[in-house]
Amino acid sequence: MRSAHTVEQVRAAEATLMARLPEGALMQRAAAGLAAAVGDFLGGVYGRRVVLLVGSGDNGGDALHAGALLARRGASVEAWLLGDRTHETGLAALRRAGGRVAAPRPLGAGAVDVVVDGIVGIGGRPGLPARVAEVVIPINQAIPFVAVDVPSGVAVDSGEVAGMHLRADLTVTFGTHKIAHLVDPAARACGAVELVDLGLDLPPAPVEALGEADVAALLPRPRPDAQKYARGVVGVRAGSTTYPGAALLAVAGANTGLAGMVRYVGSAADTVKQHHPEVVGAGRVQAWVVGPGGGDEAERHLAEALADEVPLVVDADALRHVTDRVPQAVLTPHAGELAGLLGVERAEVEAAPLRHASDAAQRFGCVVLLKGRRTVISGPRVRITTTGNPWLATAGAGDVLSGLIGSLLAAGLSPLDAASVGSWLHGAAATLASGGGPITATDVARAIPAVVTNLAVRHWAP
Template structure:
């Protein structure tokens, strides 16, 4: 599990750890991890040209001590001090190692350096950059950036980017991930994220935001018992599609019909088409979970009411979301994209895209349900505010019908016995991983995502 903690949680853990260590040990650990990450990023140290952007916080100290190590390894290191309160011992260490310390130059130097190390603002800084810092970043446009802990200017605890900020190619963080490493739009500014162990783990509390990894999915995924029979493995029902959108029915059924449950039932106007493509799918009967809404059109509200009559968990997608006016009487997963959530929360779509974690949590509270907010980094939120961010997927997954496949897949996991939070989280992970598997870094269509799911499951650790 990749766990992300808040600034306050990290600071409390650092204080507890520092009480057990000689003064300065924690910064030296971070600086060494940062320096070696920069060396790996550059493919070596000798002869490399490094620019440090140094603010007044501990991140600036980390950058200066890392710069001193790089200078001792043969790098040409120049520090641009953006504050008169830059870490004095770090400045002295860099100078002693042969590094150069200067003030920012607003002229472009993008051909002079091989890498910029962003140590402008620490995790406690306010979002946005001051004018001097923004000018320094602009003067170095085009040079690869390694951020210290987090890209300067992002909101660490929310993943938002309300002002000017650094966009990094690599972010080297210490002790634990922070929420901005997982949640968009800040996560997009982090580039690749490398975690350096500085001994913080024993002092960290439970994290409010996390991200499933392959081993977590393998552990959560339902497995058939040795004496399993089809009804015991779960039966999922789908009330999706319409005369106008029969393809939505096919794609939602394809997401459900991947072998994760013992039976798939379909109720709707596209029954003949569904049976032609999925002969193992059967008609009405008892189910352990329903999927409603995908391509449902004007009848989506009726299908939602019918599904609620069975008093089983359900996935509410697409057209049916407009008919959810408050908490539902059964465990539910709501799967909106930003536009649909805007209607549900009477909010602006652009605001939701700028603050997806906040709005997913707000919707989960308002509707007393698990909310799966689709996006580049899909957010799965519970009413208590805990959340998971899905990190699998590919830009090629932004294709018509992909959400229909996801709804069917999550419904199957519900029917197989997962609770709504785990079903939504595992479903999002498998959906993104299947897209990556099917795309092979090229284009794909939604039906290919569904077909790739069994192969992804077979490749999970321990399967």
């Protein structure tokens, strides 16, 4: 699991550790990790040309000390001093190692091998000062960048971006991940993220991302004496005469073997039975999936599902009819649907997905899964889904996701776990089915059992 902590949590942990270490030891650890990561990024150090963008804070010091290590290994290192003050110990170390200070200048592609962004660290304000942006934004578009802790200018604790900010090909962070590394739009600016362990003693993180082992541990497993009803029955109220395909896709997501039985109620029953003969009709369920392709029938489907007082997934057309608190629900909007729920513009949601997903979770008293490149699941805790690829942006993929989450609810997972495990599996299935090329929603549904099998082989004891 990747845990993402706030700036306040990191600063407190660093202060505790520094009190036990010799002065400067923590920065030396960070600098050593940064220098090693830059060397790996370049595929070697000797003869490489490195520019350090040095701000006033400790990450400027990290960059200078790392630059000194690179210079000792044969790199040509120059530092551009862009802050109001400079970390003097780091600057002295760079000069002793043969590095130099240079004035900022235009750099075209190939002029240097890498630029190390140490301008604004985790304690800085979002955005770049105009005088700094004028110098660094043009070269950010032409030369590979490695960011120290976070790309300069992003909002570390929210994952938002404000004003001008830099984009990194690689971000080297220290001690723990920060929220900006997981949450878009800031996460898009981070590129690949490499964590350097500093030995910090940290409290529980407010944001986390499940890993493969976490998902394997949470997945429902049939007991030796299992029977279909005990494994959970999921009901699907989806589709309409206009959109029967949505019913098929929601049922396909539910009918992946993770629950013991799938029931379908709706106007697409004949079509569903033709494609999924094992799916049965109305009856008792442990969870409902409501909304995909529901059209004018969605309001009635939602009311009938709520009357059963079981956990439910609310998606697509049914989201328009959520007006009160729904404590047992998982809402699965995309940005436009969440904007409608909250009465804001879509662009506002896209600019601050974590904030808006959390606002909706509080307003409706439930788990909210905001779909996106980095899906945000907000409820008792916040989880970010990092699986998937751009080919997953295809019609009907959300219908499959809602059915999959419903099956996990029926199998006994909590709304938070069902949403986060379902989203992880959905993204992993897309990657498996894609193989680097285009996919359809049906491909994603068909790949889910193979993903679960792979997890079982690697993580479940025989």
